[in-house]
Amino acid sequence: MPVTQDQLKQIKTFIYEKACKVGFQGARVSDISTSGYFEAFKQWVDDGFHGDMSFLERNQNLREFPPQLHPNTCRVISLRYDYLPVNASFTKPLKDTSLANISRYALGKDYHKLLRKKLSRLCDALRTHFNQIEDIDTRVFVDSAPVLETAFAEKSGIGWKGKHSLIINEAAGSWFFLAEIFINLPLALDEPVKDKCGSCNACIKLCPTDAIIGNKKVDATRCISYLTIENKGPIPLELRSKIGNRVYGCDDCQLACPWNRYASVSSEPAFLPMQNLGASRLLELWNWTEEDFNTNLQGSPIRRIGYQAWLRNLAVGIGNGPFAPDIISQLEKKKPDANDMVLEHINWAIEELINKNGQQLNLQAKTKKLINCVESMLARDA
Numbered sequence: 001m002p003v004t005q006d007q008l009k010q011i012k013t014f015i016y017e018k019a020c021k022v023g024f025q026g027a028r029v030s031d032i033s034t035s036g037y038f039e040a041f042k043q044w045v046d047d048g049f050h051g052d053m054s055f056l057e058r059n060q061n062l063r064e065f066p067p068q069l070h071p072n073t074c075r076v077i078s079l080r081y082d083y084l085p086v087n088a089s090f091t092k093p094l095k096d097t098s099l100a101n102i103s104r105y106a107l108g109k110d111y112h113k114l115l116r117k118k119l120s121r122l123c124d125a126l127r128t129h130f131n132q133i134e135d136i137d138t139r140v141f142v143d144s145a146p147v148l149e150t151a152f153a154e155k156s157g158i159g160w161k162g163k164h165s166l167i168i169n170e171a172a173g174s175w176f177f178l179a180e181i182f183i184n185l186p187l188a189l190d191e192p193v194k195d196k197c198g199s200c201n202a203c204i205k206l207c208p209t210d211a212i213i214g215n216k217k218v219d220a221t222r223c224i225s226y227l228t229i230e231n232k233g234p235i236p237l238e239l240r241s242k243i244g245n246r247v248y249g250c251d252d253c254q255l256a257c258p259w260n261r262y263a264s265v266s267s268e269p270a271f272l273p274m275q276n277l278g279a280s281r282l283l284e285l286w287n288w289t290e291e292d293f294n295t296n297l298q299g300s301p302i303r304r305i306g307y308q309a310w311l312r313n314l315a316v317g318i319g320n321g322p323f324a325p326d327i328i329s330q331l332e333k334k335k336p337d338a339n340d341m342v343l344e345h346i347n348w349a350i351e352e353l354i355n356k357n358g359q360q361l362n363l364q365a366k367t368k369k370l371i372n373c374v375e376s377m378l379a380r381d382a
């Protein structure tokens with residue numbers, strides 16, 4: 001028996017209410033067409049802005065046509081989950097370059113498993129509640145398959161795509177994760193919202209590596225998040241001094257964004273900073289052994305980059321930080337544990353510390369501007 005309009009309405013309401021109960025802050029429905037979005041994505045990949053993320057080159061048909069990824073899908077439900085930890089300082093690691101500056105989404109536990117579990121609970125509850133309807137079919141995604149997630153989030157009205165290419169919600173800013181449920185029911189569609197970036201260019205101006213190369217277009221090969229997380233090789237020499245103390249990801253475009261003055265902090269305990277990661281000294285992290293790295297970061301997304309990439313990033317951070325007499329010997333001490341790539345970064349850091357170059361001044365000027373921008377935003381809203 002076909003599902004009635006009335007049942008579809010009830011199902012949508014149930015999904016929205018249950019999504020909130022399991023912890024999501026928003027859920028909205030879009031159709032499955034990727035028209036316009038897919039072409040733009042494909043062009044971005046063809047232009048090489050995805051760097052070495054070869055997984056973005058594969059499975060293009062699945063990305064373009066959701067039913068090829070999961071048969072009979074006719075709607076995408078996009079959901080958002082706030083992650084800004086309650087005690088994450090906005091400016092401390094920007095002001096004190098001897099601290100490690102770690103992207104706020106990575107201060108606590110990895111979100112993939114947590115969100116996937118919540119989505120599965122939601123879908124199980126849906127099937128149980130509407131058990132008189134046969135064949136409700138769903139599949140859940142958390143950053144785990146070829147899904148054009150920002151396209152669906154934008155189409156559904158979760159928010160608009162900012163010039164920095166992240167989704168912004170008018171009431172909640174951009175500090176949230178996205179997740180999706182593919183479903184085989186023709187739920188009523190939600191409307192997209194208006195792009196409200198207007199004439200603002202704050203994220204473009206304040207990006208430390210000038211990675212935002214156009215409206216909603218980021219050159220990943222210049223983006224600090226890519227360089228310190230996805231990138232397996234050396235960090236390009238010309239970008240190292242611009243990275244400053246950002247050792248895992250970068251939040252600067254989000255910090256600069258005026259819409260984030262409306263961001264709410266997450267009440268999710270799993271996202272509270274582990275191991276004091278919100279304010280750890282670079283040298284303290286540098287002195288972790290590989291065993292410490294694996295033990296201390298159990299359950300953290302940072303562990304996925306591996307110890308050598310972690311040392312690579314820290315070497316760059318330390319090289320960009322303040323000089324102190326014992327730092328050189330601490331850098332030297334790690335050489336026996338380092339692979340060739342890390343060794344080269346250690347040597348670079350030592351050289352940098354001894355002989356700072358002009359780019360550092362440029363970074364400091366940008367960072368100072370960013371701190372002023374965030375502080376005046378916070379002061380205005382206090």
Ligand code: SF4
Binds near residue numbers: 165196200256258
């Ligand atoms: S900083 Fe300005 S331009 Fe960038 S995403 Fe936010 S509102 Fe849009």
